[in-house]
Amino acid sequence: MKKEIYTISVYTENNLGLLNRIATLFIKRHINIESLTVSSTEIDNVSRFIIVAFITEDQVKKIIGQIEKQVDVIKAYYHTNEESIYIQSALFKVKSSLLFDERQIQNIIKKSNSQIVTVSREFFVIEKSGRKEEIDKLYNELAPFGIMQFVRSGRISVTKEEMKISEILKKQLN
Amino acid sequence: MNTETVKIKQGKTKTTQRISGSEAIIKCLLAEGVDVLYGYPGGAIMPVYDELYKYQDKIHHVLTRHEQGAIHAAQGYARVSGKAGVAIATSGPGATNLITGIADAQIDSTPVVCITGQVSSHLLGSDAFQETDIVSISTPVTKWNYQITKSSEIPEILAKAFYIAKSGRPGPVLIDITKDAQFGEFDFEYKKCEKIRSYNPVPKMDMAQVKAAAELINKAKKPFIVLGQGVILANAEEELKSLVEKADIPAASTLLGLSALPTEHELNMGMVGMHGHYAPNVLTNDCDVLIAIGMRFDDRVTGNLETYAKQAKVIHFDIDPSEIDKNVKTDVAVLGTVKETLSALIPLINPNKNEEWHKKFKDLHQIEHEEVIHPEINPTKEKLTMGEVINAINKETNGEAIIVSDVGQNQMFASRYADFKQSKSVVTSGGLGTMGFSLPASIGAKMGAPEREVVAIIGDGGFQMTIQELGTILQTKVPVKMVVLNNEFLGMVRQWQELFFDKRYASTVMTNPNFIKIVEGYGIQAKRVTKRENLSNAVSEMIASNEPYFLEVIVEKEGNVFPMIPSGATVSDVRLK
Numbered sequence: 056m057k058k059e060i061y062t063i064s065v066y067t068e069n070n071l072g073l074l075n076r077i078a079t080l081f082i083k084r085h086i087n088i089e090s091l092t093v094s095s096t097e098i099d100n101v102s103r104f105i106i107v108a109f110i111t112e113d114q115v116k117k118i119i120g121q122i123e124k125q126v127d128v129i130k131a132y133y134h135t136n137e138e139s140i141y142i143q144s145a146l147f148k149v150k151s152s153l154l155f156d157e158r159q160i161q162n163i164i165k166k167s168n169s170q171i172v173t174v175s176r177e178f179f180v181i182e183k184s185g186r187k188e189e190i191d192k193l194y195n196e197l198a199p200f201g202i203m204q205f206v207r208s209g210r211i212s213v214t215k216e217e218m219k220i221s222e223i224l225k226k227q228l229n
Numbered sequence: 230m231n232t233e234t235v236k237i238k239q240g241k242t243k244t245t246q247r248i249s250g251s252e253a254i255i256k257c258l259l260a261e262g263v264d265v266l267y268g269y270p271g272g273a274i275m276p277v278y279d280e281l282y283k284y285q286d287k288i289h290h291v292l293t294r295h296e297q298g299a300i301h302a303a304q305g306y307a308r309v310s311g312k313a314g315v316a317i318a319t320s321g322p323g324a325t326n327l328i329t330g331i332a333d334a335q336i337d338s339t340p341v342v343c344i345t346g347q348v349s350s351h352l353l354g355s356d357a358f359q360e361t362d363i364v365s366i367s368t369p370v371t372k373w374n375y376q377i378t379k380s381s382e383i384p385e386i387l388a389k390a391f392y393i394a395k396s397g398r399p400g401p402v403l404i405d406i407t408k409d410a411q412f413g414e415f416d417f418e419y420k421k422c423e424k425i426r427s428y429n430p431v432p433k434m435d436m437a438q439v440k441a442a443a444e445l446i447n448k449a450k451k452p453f454i455v456l457g458q459g460v461i462l463a464n465a466e467e468e469l470k471s472l473v474e475k476a477d478i479p480a481a482s483t484l485l486g487l488s489a490l491p492t493e494h495e496l497n498m499g500m501v502g503m504h505g506h507y508a509p510n511v512l513t514n515d516c517d518v519l520i521a522i523g524m525r526f527d528d529r530v531t532g533n534l535e536t537y538a539k540q541a542k543v544i545h546f547d548i549d550p551s552e553i554d555k556n557v558k559t560d561v562a563v564l565g566t567v568k569e570t571l572s573a574l575i576p577l578i579n580p581n582k583n584e585e586w587h588k589k590f591k592d593l594h595q596i597e598h599e600e601v602i603h604p605e606i607n608p609t610k611e612k613l614t615m616g617e618v619i620n621a622i623n624k625e626t627n628g629e630a631i632i633v634s635d636v637g638q639n640q641m642f643a644s645r646y647a648d649f650k651q652s653k654s655v656v657t658s659g660g661l662g663t664m665g666f667s668l669p670a671s672i673g674a675k676m677g678a679p680e681r682e683v684v685a686i687i688g689d690g691g692f693q694m695t696i697q698e699l700g701t702i703l704q705t706k707v708p709v710k711m712v713v714l715n716n717e718f719l720g721m722v723r724q725w726q727e728l729f730f731d732k733r734y735a736s737t738v739m740t741n742p743n744f745i746k747i748v749e750g751y752g753i754q755a756k757r758v759t760k761r762e763n764l765s766n767a768v769s770e771m772i773a774s775n776e777p778y779f780l781e782v783i784v785e786k787e788g789n790v791f792p793m794i795p796s797g798a799t800v801s802d803v804r805l806k
């Protein structure tokens with residue numbers, strides 16, 4: 056079966072230890088997590104995990120079943136890239152002198168739709184949000200000039216269809 | 230806040246009591262109807278043991294000789310009583326010693342609540358004496374776990390623990406309680422847990438699926454049921470029997486489903502799986518509708534999945550949605566407790582007769598009987614066989630005993646040859662295959678069903694894995710009957726070495742101690758049988774005894790369990806020799 060990038064969204068109670076519990080489900084199946092973001096949601100005490108993995112549809116279905124089975128998990132979904140709107144962010148730290156000596160850099164920043172978030176005497180920081188490929192592209196363009204530091208966040212995404220988490224919570228209490 | 234201020238603030242007499250966390254733990258256990266628990270004391274759990282001392286007339290603590298013994302005893306208790314078993318241990322090594330049993334309970338869906346002591350909260354993460362991160366360690370093998378660091382959390386968390394362990398598909402829960410939370414005082418009030426908003430233990434039954442299942446069953450010419458422990462966990466034995474009889478469907482059981490349908494029932498075709506019966510294994514690949522009820526298509530049941538029941542439409546009744554399509558693709562999945570779903574199904578089923586189909590089972594069974602069963606029970610060789618020992622036990626117990634088998638050949642012979650008249654008569658480690666399970670589990674089983682005869686069937690290898698629990702039997706006088714089938718080998722592994730490794734018996738030969746002396750050292754009656762003519766008397770004396778009794782039977786050293794589906798082979802390639 057064909058492997059693909061899947062985005063798994065998990066809505067959970069905001070409980071200690073749940074990150075570990077969910078991670079073990081991947082480890083048990085020898086699946087490598089590509090990226091992971093945990094954050095609060097629009098609902099009180101409900102957290103959202105966004106996990107990206109390169110797996111088959113059969114694997115993703117089974118892992119969703121195992122995730123949903125966990126007591127503190129409210130609901131889990133999986134989506135392909137087509138079914139969700141997703142981005143990640145990256146920060147590039149570059150020597151300040153480059154900004155003045157290498158005119159091209161300014162062009163690269165402008166063209167890539169990224170922003171300078173900080174400038175100090177030693178370095179400046181460029182922020183770029185977008186698809187993974189866009190960030191890769193910017194990285195490749197900046198790399199020849201020397202990148203002092205590079206960080207990339209996990210994916211965050213919202214789905215095209217509606218996720219009715221509040222309703223699910225209400226229903227399970229009645 | 231003390232009791233007085235509660236009254237003033239709420240303006241009414243609310244009866245909360247100000248007590249310590251450790252006393253609260255005991256009160257929670259009592260509120261959950263716990264009358265016995267199994268454990269082992271140590272520093273981080275001492276406040277709770279102090280309360281156990283004070284409450285000893287209300288709650289019976291059984292001191293096992295190892296924490297693994299405690300958890301297996303709790304499992305045995307749970308499996309026969311349908312209630313949650315409780316095990317308790319100290320932090321560090323006490324807690325880690327529980328892990329094997331917790332993993333066993335997880336894979337075999339057994340409700341147990343484990344309580345472990347933990348170092349004081351201010352020491353967490355400091356590598357304090359006997360600190361282990363048992364919450365992380367137990368995460369992959371528990372249904373739920375939680376660390377309590379404040380005494381006021383105790384009632385709510387313990388209520389959740391029992392609810393989660395028992396509801397839906399049961400499983401083990403571990404609650405780790407820091408020592409300061411055991412000492413801390415608070416206003417105690419207990420409320421049972423009945424709901425958790427993120428947790429949906431029983432999926433809603435879909436009547437359309439039930440109808441679809443009924444349609445397939447009504448059209449089937451060669452229907453076949455494989456039943457699992459889900460039937461027993463849901464108390465759906467009667468519903469199962471009605472379905473089997475109404476539509477005249479041959480049924481076979483998984484290892485853990487055994488005894489849900491009486492052995493003698495004419496539609497009971499025995500056991501499926503690696504060492505299961507010949508007919509149900511072969512005909513799995515011949516049936517037109519395979520009806521799986523409360524089972525999970527373990528690889529020991531299915532053999533090679535690529536060739537498992539490919540010709541059949543598959544209907545799967547289960548409580549756990551994640552089991553659907555996990556191993557075998559289903560045509561119709563019916564979610565819910567099998568009691569509920571079978572009850573809904575039965576009225577839609579047309580009475581039926583499948584005589585030709587039954588004949589196939591009978592014919593194949595005849596072959597197995599002649600080639601395997603008869604020679605096993607009536608051996609012509611001098612040495613006793615495991616099968617004839619189990620058969621002798623059948624005769625003495627009338628098939629009414631709870632059989633607690635260990636792991637290996639002894640387990641497969643017990644499962645194949647023991648008769649079961651009533652449900653919950655089989656306690657064994659199925660999914661994990663934990664050697665050493667049987668002896669401590671039999672202690673729990675006897676306490677969970679004191680009115681029933683409990684016979685542990687153990688290999689000489691497995692016996693020595695938890696042999697220390699003889700001490701628990703000595704101290705509690707719990708009248709379990711123990712049968713060690715001594716072949717002086719790690720028999721099951723030796724069998725594989727014989728069949729697949731050219732008889733290279735690497736580390737499977739056992740030089741054993743004098744078991745009789747050891748058992749007698751524990752003050753337990755013990756007898757050894759080496760000859761056929763003494764077997765039935767010895768078994769009869771054992772069963773007649775009102776006390777713990779140990780019987781060692783010296784059996785054929787290189788006996789093999791057949792039939793056998795070699796691993797990786799398809800179910801219908803089951804070998805008779």
Ligand SMILES: Cc1ncc(C[n+]2csc(CCOP(=O)(O)OP(=O)(O)O)c2C)c(N)n1
Binds near residue numbers: 720
């Ligand atoms: C804890 C544990 N270790 C190892 C095994 C692997 N194993 C499975 S069966 C078996 C042999 C069991 O020997 P014995 O207890 O003498 O029983 P027999 O097969 O001879 O009846 C072994 C070693 C196991 N199941 N459990």
